[in-house]
Amino acid sequence: MLLTRSDVEVILGEALAGGGDLAEIFVERRRTNTISLEGERIEKVNSGLDQGAGIRLLAGESSIYVFTNDLSLAGLKTAAQTAAAALAEGKAGRRLIRLGSADDAPPPPVRKGDxxxxxxxxxxxxxxxxxxxxxxxxxxxxxxxxxxxILVANTNGRVATxxxxxxxxxxxxxxxxxxxxxxxxxxxxxxxxxxxxxxxxxxxxxxxxxxxxxxxxxARPAPAGRMAVVMAGEAGGTMIHEACGHGLEADIVGKEMSVYAGKLGQRVASELVTVIDDPTLPGKYGSYSCDDEGTPAQKTVLIENGILKTYMYDLEWARRQGKSSTGNGRRQSFHFPPIPRMSNTYLAPGDVHPEEIIARTERGLLVKRMGGGQVNPTTGDFVFEVAEGYLIERGKITVPVRGATLSGNGPQALMAVDLVGNDLGFAIGTCGKDGQGVPVSDAQPTIRIPELVVGGLL
Amino acid sequence: MNPQELVQAGIQQAERAGADQAEAFFLEHSSLTIEVRGGRLETLRQSKECGIGLRVLKGGSLGYAFTSDLSSRALADAAREAVANAGYVAPDPARTLPLPATTDPSRAQHDPVISDVPISAKIDLALAIERAAFAEDKRVTKSERAAYEEVEYRVAIGNSHGLQVSYRGNFCGGYAWVVAEADGDAETGSGLAYTTRFGELDPEAIGREAAREAVRLLGAKPISTQKLALVLPPQTASQLLGILAPALTAEAVQKKRSLFAGRLGEQVASDVVTIVDDGTLPGGINTSPVDGEGVPTQRTVLVSAGVLEAFLHNSYTAAKEGTRSTGNGMRSSFKGAPEVGPTNMFFVPGQVRPEDLLAGVDKGLYVCDLLGTHTANPISGDFSLGATGILIEKGRFTRPVRGVVIAGNVVGLLKEVQAVASDLRFYLGFGSPTLLVQPLTVSGE
CATH class of the missing domain: 3.30.2290.10 (PmbA/TldD superfamily)
Incomplete structure (x- = not known):
């Protein structure tokens, strides 16, 4: 343990001394190694140790977060008192906190090497x-x-490592x-x-x-205009992540900034579309055994055969909406409070062979690799760059094209998906939201969207 | 130990572990962010962290390690790791540590008022931003977030050559994101301002700007593909610098990753374009006495009347070319060695007022927002960006537009800049006045 149980209890008691509904401490110790090669030479080798703790206090709809890398009991008590003072409700008095027991399975062994x-x-x-x-x-x-x-503990008695x-x-x-x-x-x-x-x-x-x-x-400059787009499984699920996933995060929904707000139980996508978030997949980049609030990881079906089933919750947004956390409370590091985030997000495979999808497409763009993208969650409008794309002409892949971008609207595109392949390809990434980057993976089978706006080089 | 003593201890430990030369960089970083929504405090974040990074040279190779555990044991571990890491790195004679130089301590941007103002007043300030947005227009229906933010830092740098410098600085700012709704359409708008002087922060102006930006896009619709002149206000034009800045570093040039490589002295932009990087700019967010390796900052003209004049350097890129560092050895954290990067980079403003510039446009697009600027290819300069904006016909705004894509090459775009207005405005480290770009194809429906 990074801190003793009794120290954690004392610190959480201090944090809640000025009032509030929930106090939490997240302690982290992280060792990193990086190597970079460029110009046929090893240019940089860097090793580091970063440690610190964040104390969070929730009160009504307000949240206070204080972090420090002074991990002494005195340093953490000061941070807890700072948080309590920021809330300034000035009541409550010190509370006695009793933690439950942590029953964390040891993580699978990995080969670290030198x-x-x-x-x-x-x-x-x-x-x-x-x-x-x-x-x-x-x-x-x-x-x-x-x-x-990591060690995370809160005044509900939850403690996890x-x-x-x-x-x-x-x-x-x-x-x-x-x-x-x-x-x-x-x-x-x-x-x-x-x-x-x-x-x-x-x-x-x-x-x-x-x-x-x-x-x-x-490659030829990509054509511009509206056309059918086939996204290969090997392109990974960047589009699902960006154009759909973010709109299913409970904070975006709760702030009424999502096109999916108020649509639980409704049809939001083609019936061929099932979208899942699953941090329990072994070894994937976005996997974890508990999230950064100590909630055990779970597989969550977000959209099932086109029907919106649930959003992704952390503790705070679950509490506000009268739900349970789906184990999606994540943070980049102790520097940040947790927020609802995706883990490994994918569009579930269907039953059509990918080659058949191409054969059934008269004219369009085949996307084999996605580049970066950006989405406006309020409208669902997105723009993605295509890192590797080909023209499809009369059901055949013809020439490679460069500089293509896809722009469209996420919900409309998912509603329009008319073919879903039986393959599944993963891509990894660092997902940025509210200034925090967390490791994620996303995946999809080969899918066809009958019409998107392709912006080409002009 | 105080920061100066820690830095000296770090250098000694590294030398004891076998380093030929060593540098220690200490950073203490504190921040405060207050976010409000619907008239109430939503989140308050306060932080304080510090750490030390050790850069060592051994046998001409560079090694690096860092720690935020400042105990002498952790510091000794980091020193040993840095020296061991150097053993895997290819030797390079250009890896040097800068010599001590005269610095101007008055360049430190530190306003004591920022830390003296109580938190309650800062919460009120964030609330005032939000109130101003709602008061500006009835169609503003939601506030995603209004915020006050501040950053304070203390830096100490030392190396085996006897370089020893320390300074502190701070800045503050506010922003708002709001949604306006009318006739079934919803649009977002943002307002944002950062300053090194607390007294210059105007919460009402930030809120009003967010409201206006959201409202002016209400009813936005796609247009057909057509050739349009582009009017880029400071907010969107400054984003172009984000694409250009990496290509204007000597690091990118030496690594053959810059579209400007080998083009010094050439016309790379239209003759109304001048681009400057100025680490000494009074009041600049990134103004400081020295850069991240202790070299004094300076003003560097990169593009002068369209001609490429210079690249940004740190000690390493300068040593490779036998030139002087321009004081652009930037480091945002103690976790890595200095890279080359801009300080305060901006398009130098012209004489014409933005409204006069607009009045001369027969058919154009006033670009309110660009989507996906981080997807632009920094090596080729190719970009393809989603945009929202307002159509300009015969010098007047006619209707809001969304769902269009502007594609091209950033250097191509610079050559098409026809006029530069007088309204220079900074968005953190990047600044621009309104730019007018010659007609180009905007793809829509």
Missing amino acids: MRDKVAIVAAAEKEARAAGDAIRQVMVSYGDNEQE DRRYRTTLVINVVAGDGSNVQTGYESLGGTQGLELLSVDKVRELGARAARRALLLLR
Whole structure:
């Protein structure tokens, strides 16, 4: 434990001394290692230790958060008193807090390896990417791992600990042909150690990033206009995450900023669409055994055959709406209060073979890799860039195109989905919301949306 | 130990662990954020954290480690890790630590009023922002958030060459996001302002701006694909600098990741465009006596009348080219070595008033918001951004527009800038006046 049980009880008592409904302490100790390679050289190796605690106080619809990296009992008591003073209700008096018992399963073992192993992985990815062709100008590889130990306890008596080990490998390749310069990107990450990064997998990743950059060199500028869009499973579920998932987070809903507000039990998507959030998937990048409020992780069906079933809740928004937490209260680190967040979010597979979806499309855009995107949750309008796209003409994949973006409206697009494949492809990412980044994964089968606005290069 | 003593202890520990040279960077960072909604305090966040980062050189290789556990044991562990990490890194003669230089302590942006004002007054300030938004227009129906925010920092830097400098600074600001509704349509608008002087913060102005931005988009509809001149107000034009800034660093040039590589002295923008980075700008949010490795800050003209004049440097990129650092060794945390980055970067304003600039537009789009600026490709400069705006016909606003996409290349866009107005405004570290861009294709329905 990062703190003794009696210390935690004392600190929570101080936090609630000025009134309030719930006090919570989140203690974190995180060791990180990062390696970056660029210009055929290992450029940076960085190791670090960051530790601290955040104290949260909920009172009615107000919430107070104070954090510090002074983990001494005196330092934490001061932070708790600061929180109590900020609430300034000036009543209550000290309360006696008794914590329940934590029955946390030990996390599965991971292969941590030493810095030498990690440097070798980075070098192997680089070598493979560079070998892909003379047009490869730059290869950048970054490796990161972090081991996060947390303790979270609150005045409802909840106490939980978790230990999460995450590893990521990211490869960026720049290819050039005269003044035509294009990039390719690949990443892999999970709640795993070096077992995630076998030599074969790492080489494959390097080669794929390089192939994408080379492909874009000979890609035609994307056409602009309205057309059918087929999103391949291997594109990952970025669209589901951005255009649907955020609108199902209880805080966005509760603030009436979501297009999905007030639509529980209603049809919000095509009946082919089932959307699930599941942090219990083993080894995935967004997985955890308890969330950052100590609520056990659970699988949550958000949309079932097109019908909206539930939103994603943390403790605060569950309390406000008279629901239970769905175990989606997450935070980037002790620097932040938890908010409702996705974990591993996916659109469930259907029964059509992906090749058949393409064959049944007369003209359209096939998206094999999504880039970044942005969504306005109030309207559901989105814009995504397409990192790897091809034209579909008369049911066949023809030429690669570059510079395409997809813009449309999330709920409308999900309502329009008319084909759902029987595959499922994952992508990882760091999801940003309210200035906090948390590790997530998202996935989808190959799907077809009969019409979206494609913005091309003009 | 005080910050200066910690820095000295860090340097000594690293040297004892085998470093040829060492640098220690201490940062203490405090912040306060107050968010209100519907006339009540919704969240209050207060923080204080500190940590130390050690950058060491051994055999010409650089190693790094950091800790926020400031015990002497944790500091010694970090020192050993930094030295061990250097053993895996390729040696590079350009890795050097800067020599001591004369600094101007008056550049520290520290307004004691920011920390002296009691929290209750700051809650009132956030509430005033929200009230002003609702008072501005009846169609404002919801407030997503109105907030007061402040940041305070203390920095100490030292290295084996005897460089030793410390300073502190702070700034504060406020913002609001509101929703306006009419005839079944809902639109969001935001207002935002940050300043290094508490007395300059005007809560009513922030609220009014958020309301106006939301209301003016009510009834927005798509338009057909057409060629339109673009009028980019400071809020959207400054976002272009976010795309351009990485390409204007020597780091990107040396790593062949800049679209400006090899183009010094060339016309890269129309002759009305001048871009400056100024770490000494009085009152600037990112103004300070020194950068993140102790080098004095300066004013650097990057693009002058459309001609590319200079790139931003830190000690490393400067050593690689045998030139001087421009004081742009930026670090936002103790967890990493300094990168190259902008301080206060802005388009230098022109003479014409924004309303006069608008009056001369026959057919154009006043761009209120750009979606997805972070998706622009910083290497090629290609972008494809969703936009909302207001159609301009014969010099007048006619109707609000949404769902259009503006695509192109950021350098292409710079060459098409026809006029620069006088209304320079900063959004944190980036500033711009209103820009007028020659007609380009805006894709809609």
